[in-house]
Amino acid sequence: MKAPSSLICLLVVVYPPAGIEMNGPGSVSAQYPGSIPVLSVCGQGQVTGKNFINQRITPLEDGWVVESLEETGDAAMLYLHVREEYSGSISPDNLVNRDAWCADRLVISTSSTGMPIGPEIEKQLLALGLTLQRSVPFSPVRVYSLPVMSLDAVGQWKGKLNTLFRESGITVSRDHILYPVSTTPDDPRFPEQWALEQIRAPDGWDLTTGSDEVIVAVLDTGLHDSHEDFFDGIASNLWSNPEDPIDGIDNDDNGFVDDAYGWDFVNETGTSMEDTHGHGTMVSGLLGARGNNGIGVSGVAWNMKILPMRAGAVSLPNSVLAQAMDYVTDLRLRGYPIVATSNSYGYYPYEKPSPEEWSATEVLGQAIERARQAGIMVITASGNGGQNNDSQYVRHFFPSDAIQHNVISVNALEQSGALWRGSNYGIESVDIAAPGLGVLTTYNDGGYRLYSGTSMAAPHVSGAAALLASLKPDLNTSWMRALILGTAAPHPSLDGKLTTGGSLDVAALLNLASLALDEAWKQLYWTEEELAAMTFSWDDNADSDAWSNLEELVFGGNPRMADSRSAFSVEEATFQRGMSHVKGFRVNLRYFWSPLADGLVSLDFESNPGVRGPWRPAIPVSHKFIEDDPATGLRTYEAEFLFPHSPAFMRLRLEPGPQKHPLGWGRAHGGVE
Numbered sequence: 001m002k003a004p005s006s007l008i009c010l011l012v013v014v015y016p017p018a019g020i021e022m023n024g025p026g027s028v029s030a031q032y033p034g035s036i037p038v039l040s041v042c043g044q045g046q047v048t049g050k051n052f053i054n055q056r057i058t059p060l061e062d063g064w065v066v067e068s069l070e071e072t073g074d075a076a077m078l079y080l081h082v083r084e085e086y087s088g089s090i091s092p093d094n095l096v097n098r099d100a101w102c103a104d105r106l107v108i109s110t111s112s113t114g115m116p117i118g119p120e121i122e123k124q125l126l127a128l129g130l131t132l133q134r135s136v137p138f139s140p141v142r143v144y145s146l147p148v149m150s151l152d153a154v155g156q157w158k159g160k161l162n163t164l165f166r167e168s169g170i171t172v173s174r175d176h177i178l179y180p181v182s183t184t185p186d187d188p189r190f191p192e193q194w195a196l197e198q199i200r201a202p203d204g205w206d207l208t209t210g211s212d213e214v215i216v217a218v219l220d221t222g223l224h225d226s227h228e229d230f231f232d233g234i235a236s237n238l239w240s241n242p243e244d245p246i247d248g249i250d251n252d253d254n255g256f257v258d259d260a261y262g263w264d265f266v267n268e269t270g271t272s273m274e275d276t277h278g279h280g281t282m283v284s285g286l287l288g289a290r291g292n293n294g295i296g297v298s299g300v301a302w303n304m305k306i307l308p309m310r311a312g313a314v315s316l317p318n319s320v321l322a323q324a325m326d327y328v329t330d331l332r333l334r335g336y337p338i339v340a341t342s343n344s345y346g347y348y349p350y351e352k353p354s355p356e357e358w359s360a361t362e363v364l365g366q367a368i369e370r371a372r373q374a375g376i377m378v379i380t381a382s383g384n385g386g387q388n389n390d391s392q393y394v395r396h397f398f399p400s401d402a403i404q405h406n407v408i409s410v411n412a413l414e415q416s417g418a419l420w421r422g423s424n425y426g427i428e429s430v431d432i433a434a435p436g437l438g439v440l441t442t443y444n445d446g447g448y449r450l451y452s453g454t455s456m457a458a459p460h461v462s463g464a465a466a467l468l469a470s471l472k473p474d475l476n477t478s479w480m481r482a483l484i485l486g487t488a489a490p491h492p493s494l495d496g497k498l499t500t501g502g503s504l505d506v507a508a509l510l511n512l513a514s515l516a517l518d519e520a521w522k523q524l525y526w527t528e529e530e531l532a533a534m535t536f537s538w539d540d541n542a543d544s545d546a547w548s549n550l551e552e553l554v555f556g557g558n559p560r561m562a563d564s565r566s567a568f569s570v571e572e573a574t575f576q577r578g579m580s581h582v583k584g585f586r587v588n589l590r591y592f593w594s595p596l597a598d599g600l601v602s603l604d605f606e607s608n609p610g611v612r613g614p615w616r617p618a619i620p621v622s623h624k625f626i627e628d629d630p631a632t633g634l635r636t637y638e639a640e641f642l643f644p645h646s647p648a649f650m651r652l653r654l655e656p657g658p659q660k661h662p663l664g665w666g667r668a669h670g671g672v673e
Contacts, residue, residue, distance in 0.1 A: 177318070214337055339641055348398075
């Protein structure tokens with residue numbers, strides 16, 4: 001994998017032999033015996049040779065690791081630890097990964113529950129010499145300055161604190177830097193927006209062009225809020241906070257004074273919004289530039305509200321993104337109709353965490369989980385490395401590879417409809433494609449530019465989510481995901497590359513969503529021939545092995561094969577799909593819980609598209625109490641689920657409460673409809 005070109009600036013320095021560090025301010029020019037010329041790769045607009053503090057080179061079996069301690073001049077992330085890994089000789093062509101994190105701080109958080117750390121832990125941190133640098137009232141994410149700074153300080157303190165708080169539910173992580181994933185702008189103007197035609201948006205606009213009651217948050221570099229295509233003098237597509245006007249008072253009591261138009265974490269203000277980089281303005285224009293107003297361009301959604309969250313001027317610290325996500329989640333919990341966040345950024349952690357590990361332990365992954373629990377979609381860019389994100393030989397790209405089912409990962413198409421070769425892909429980790437090469441959008445100079453990258457693809461899907469929510473405002477994230485992915489238009493270049501094997505089709509999405517959900521589900525996953533061929537009951541023991549087929553479903557067996565049962569666990573049960581072309585399941589089941597309990601047992605089905613794919617929940621249709629049997633002490637429930645995820649595997653999770661008891665199955669019916 002090569003680094004995206006937009007992230008590269010070059011500083012020629014000369015290294016001493018391996019293992020020697022170079023110190024001091026200023027760029028390095030001294031010559032050493034056997035020295036190796038090195039090109040130091042850094043984030044766009046971040047670091048120059050004048051900011052050099054310390055560097056170190058370490059040999060690998062087939063390359064080099066170059067680490068730099070650099071001063072950025074950016075108050076939000078003053079010092080960076082930049083780690084570059086090369087395969088073979090040290091040159092830009094051989095760069096296989098670049099990661100960077102703030103060198104003077106650590107991020108400390110609780111788990112995805114959102115509860116703040118306790119006062120005892122706070123006292124311990126202060127006693128160790130750490131200083132609280134940044135926190136917000138409704139987020140568990142807290143940033144602490146370290147008492148010392150060096151190339152090794154963050155790693156050493158991270159290990160020390162993880163050991164100290166191992167049993168406390170506290171996570172300690174580097175404050176990684178994430179970057180916008182787009183390429184350099186092309187021509188300043190293009191006569192038509194081919195991308196909207198490619199996703200069939202004009203056909204979908206016959207059903208809806210959006211709604212002012214739908215909000216999408218853009219976590220990015222800000223927004224040029226005076227651009228004519230967001231506010232045309234008559235109406236605005238920018239969100240304004242009705243509870244906190246600009247008066248110097250925190251009227252909505254959320255810890256942000258005058259957050260009238262979102263929040264700018266760079267300038268610590270919500271009274272206005274700027275975008276010195278331009279990336280956030282471009283993303284916002286593709287998503288929701290005002291349409292049908294005779295000005296400039298149109299977004300996928302003509303009418304909606306964009307909530308800009310400026311997480312950085314150029315680069316985006318992990319901790320700020322997590323706090324911005326928590327800000328959006330808090331608004332959703334307060335009743336604001338935020339349906340999605342658009343997230344056109346990412347990074348490749350050098351530690352190589354698995355998607356499961358990253359989603360559970362990194363503060364942004366935990367914030368995404370809190371957003372999921374609140375009912376917010378998270379639309380992400382798959383990255384511009386041209387790599388297979390599923391491969392065990394590459395680093396995962398986050399947050400695109402996060403496992404939460406509210407995440408949709410998007411890669412980029414060329415104008416021909418083919419996959420752009422610079423896009424990351426992966427049948428298990430990347431879901432759908434959208435236009436991303438040379439698309440016309442708004443720019444921070446008040447005009448319009450052509451831009452490319454998966455950054456430009458993701459907001460097309462965010463805009464489609466806004467249209468979907470305008471048409472069906474009560475859909476949960478499972479249904480939104482199922483409808484967006486299930487209506488993807490197939491393309492040969494995407495087959496075997498994406499979960500859907502296809503690209504965004506706005507017209508198909510909105511036409512299907514306009515139907516009743518039961519009918520939409522049938523059309524989404526089954527042809528009439530498949531329905532006729534696959535309809536069967538799992539309670540009829542069709543394979544004559546003395547087990548009902550529903551029991552085999554629950555116990556992990558194949559309902560079409562004799563002697564295919566496997567071990568059963570109350571907490572979790574799995575089964576493997578018997579027929580490879582099955583696209584979706586509808587399961588009706590009746591189960592018993594003992595002893596009699598108050599309220600319903602929490603019952604969730606999940607499905608998995610492949611051996612290494614993420615588990616994603618099925619859509620609950622109904623879950624109700626049926627009867628009590630005082631003679632046996634059994635309480636009977638009935639539940640129905642839809643499986644819209646093209647599953648290869650499914651599992652059942654049960655959460656009975658503080659005491660776990662045996663589960664009985666009987667009088668059950670399950671089947672494919």
